[in-house]
Amino acid sequence: MNGLKQEKIKETLNATRKRRKRQIPRVYQLKLQNLSKKDRKKLDRLFLEAKWLYNYIIADIENRLTKDSWKLKQVEIKTPEGFEKRDINTLSSQMRQGIIERIKHSLKSLKKAKEKGIKAGKLSFKSEIRSIPLKQYGITYKISGDRNRIKIQGIKKKFRVLGLHQLIEDCEIANGLLVKKPSGYYLYVTCYLQKEKALEEIKKKQTRQPIGIDLGIKHQITLSNGEKISWYVEETKRLKKLQKTLSRKQKGSKNYFKTKLKIQKEWEYIQNKRKDTLNKAISHLKKFFLIAIQNDSIKGWHEGYFGKQVQNTGIGGITARLKRLATLIPVFFVDRYEPTTQVCSFCGHRQKIPLSERTYKCPLCGKEIDRDVNSAKNILKIAVEKLKGEGKLLKTLPVDCGEVTPVEWAIAHGEAGSLPL
Known part of the structure; x- marks a missing residue:
């Protein structure tokens, strides 16, 4: 019987893998509403038991991380008075399996980092766990769309x-x-959509024009067509005031934790504003048929003189989002060491230009152009020339100084961050 059961599991897994090749993942955020004090206590208990289980296994990984670790119903925790035993009643078996798999994944990541020569320590104890994996839809959680309700395993109420x-x-x-989160409890649902339908939705809004993108500090995004997109979401006055208030509170007191929660909520508000701005910028870039961008070292910018500007704009998220977008539309990443700023986009003359000069003046052809627009044009030109040489364009783009015309691409989509096949 066990052999037949394993064969059925393998068949279903293989069928799922084949199906996933024709699908794309999307994550939707649902917020739990109208929670009473009793509901919050139940959910808090769920996260508390998850912390107990995680820390218990981390304390002695060699002996406690076994095949039957998910069957644990009682763990030992450390308190100011000594070690005490706690029962795990709310956390379901599949939730426990998800937490244990998370520990195994973290251990594998640490091992790979050490093999590469990166200094890596060990897994540390957590004072709070903020996410619990729900492995299987229909068992660990259910959605009833007619009444806008969800059912979580281990809790009776919907x-x-x-x-x-x-x-x-x-x-x-x-x-x-x-x-x-500080603002409440959320359910992140992973859904798989058909690639063809997702592509059809994008193509409806898409223009047959390629674009080059130059990332910067003053203007976060500069496009090769001359368009500039800028935003800046700095820390609020309320956050600074709350941080001053927290410094005057006695550490560990009730007022200390109340103020700390207010600070966390304010940080969440700021991060949501930055994400919203970034989402709007990416949705605008989706309209273009081909996107070319230089793979700049944003981390180097953050560690240098422009740390605050990079942090308050979240510009580093643009490259990561475009790598994910590359599974749907062609995105080309130009090498970060290409001298896109120094080369004239009209005649190809190269000269050194200081950072203070915001206009590129070519001594050879006499053309004057905005520094960032010139860089964006060069990024697009490099992408087109390389793709043309590799036979990935059916109709090539002109690479002169004029306006670029639409390009026909071979219909294929590679992995995120790589060239379209």
């Missing part, structure tokens, strides 16, 4: 959620993640 309208009818719901 919770009302906000945001179910985001889910598309034909999507395939997979695993989820229960997240605890």
